[in-house]
Amino acid sequence: MFKTVLILGHIRGIRIQLHISWVFILILLVASMSTGLHHQYPDWSLAVAGVTAVVTALLFFASILAHELGHSLVALRRGVPVESITLFIFGGVAQMERDPERAEDEFWIAIAGPAVSVVLALGFAALAQATAGWFEPIPVALGWLALINLIVAIFNLIPGFPLDGGRVFRAVVWKLTGNPRRAIEAAVWGGRIVAFLLFGVAFWNLVVIGNLVGGLWIMLIAWFLLTMAEGQGRMFDMRERLADVRARDLASPDPPCVRPETSIDAWIQRDVLPGGRRAFLVGTPERVRGLVSLSDSGKLPREQWATRRVDEIMTPAESLSWVAPDTRAEEVLRVMGERNLNQIPVMEASGRAIGWIDRQQLLRTIEMHMELQRQ
Known part of the structure; x- marks a missing residue:
């Protein structure tokens, strides 16, 4: 890849x-x-x-x-x-x-x-x-x-997000008002103003001066700054609203499991295709041996699926990414994003799996949490 x-x-x-x-x-x-x-x-x-x-x-x-x-x-x-x-x-x-x-x-x-x-x-x-x-x-x-x-x-x-001056500006407003939300709003507005001014400079270069390359480059920078500033505002809003939401609140109970001796073909035909789930824990919630996903089946030729076991292609437990029940929602999103995970188990320190977080389900659940908190 x-x-x-x-x-x-x-x-x-x-x-x-x-x-x-x-x-x-x-x-x-x-x-x-x-x-x-x-x-x-x-x-x-x-x-x-x-x-x-x-x-x-x-x-x-x-x-x-x-x-x-x-x-x-x-x-x-x-x-x-x-x-x-x-x-x-x-x-x-x-x-x-x-x-x-x-x-x-x-x-x-x-x-x-x-x-x-x-x-x-x-x-x-x-x-x-x-x-x-x-x-x-x-x-x-x-x-x-x-x-x-x-x-x-x-x-x-320059005092606007996402530039360093925007963060300095945010810190000053935060210190003076004691209100982090007001500070982030001020810094985001600063970022918008900077971006719109750069759009104006880009337009001047394109139309008046005729500097096509310079104008397009400045416009690209302005778009980047505006996008980042708006993104910072949305991220702060999400973090604030989800501050008390933990992994246990986002997880579906009873994580899907498959026995380690199950053949790859039986697992796909019996569990994956009927239910539409792409990944399963291997073992039991009390004793997780690893995790197997549909993409893991590509490790072996299709003609071997009937005779090879799922534990031969799984990611072993010691290499498995997981989150604790009290992990903040923001941290769950960060881990799944950085490691490009579509699902992640929620596990206690003892190794027992108590839940399962799917990326699409996670985003839907977070959206519902935020909608309820706006009411």
């Missing part, structure tokens, strides 16, 4: 990964930069301009990674777990396992990224000055890195 994310490694337990969209922006950046450098410095060969562009682009993305690490390391110091950092077409994003619970934590986590970018800008500017008499591409690249890091810092401080 084609993977959209490449894992590079881990830093302080944080997974560092590249989204496939990063490759496109890297190619675009290198191509435009090498062309621009060759025109600006005609005495440079194409090879020198190209190598300078590649090295500068990679250092730029290293700067973006440092920016996100700034957020992440401060988050860890303040007790907020960080799952991953992903570099993608619009830069980078740090995926935290939960939102900060205090305005002070939100402020310092948000401000850390732009602070890192400012420090990098000053550092690259100092290096550009120090290397001014060296091989010309070196100070040129360092000067560009200083400027772009400063731009990243300033742009991210």
Whole structure:
């Protein structure tokens, strides 16, 4: 299966990964930069301009990674777990396992990224000055890195979600009012205003200036910011309404089970096809041996299904993803989304399965919980 994310490694337990969209922006950046450098410095060969562009682009993305690490390391110091950092077409994003619970934590986590970018800008500017008499591409690249890091810092401080400035703004409003809902609404409105202003700039580039590529790119950024801002608002609303909902409230009792010695063919004909269920626990609720899904049947040729057992193709219990009965609904959604699960058992610490959460059933149940809480 084609993977959209490449894992590079881990830093302080944080997974560092590249989204496939990063490759496109890297190619675009290198191509435009090498062309621009060759025109600006005609005495440079194409090879020198190209190598300078590649090295500068990679250092730029290293700067973006440092920016996100700034957020992440401060988050860890303040007790907020960080799952991953992903570099993608619009830069980078740090995926935290939960939102900060205090305005002070939100402020310092948000401000850390732009602070890192400012420090990098000053550092690259100092290096550009120090290397001014060296091989010309070196100070040129360092000067560009200083400027772009400063731009990243300033742009991210615009007070609207999902930019860092939006989170700083949210923290300030939260601290002044003591009301996290009012703070999130203010930050979302800030994000909308920023997005609409960028749409205006994009329209100006397209219609007045005739800059098709620049206008479309700005419009894409505006759409991304607006979508993310609206998404943050909806996510906060869902978290607030589902704060007291736990996995036990979302689970269907009596999880579907199949005996381990059952043949694959008998399981499919007797249990899967009539009921429409795609996955079953193997064993009993009291003694779960593993989980088998319809996709697991593809591990063996169809002609062997009649003679091979389900426990030969199951995911064993020790490798099984599951949630505890008191797991928050938000956490259940996160686990199922990150691990791309269509179902997940609810199990006690003793290993007994007390329920079963199906993705579609989960979304319907959450929708009903939210509808009831609005009444």
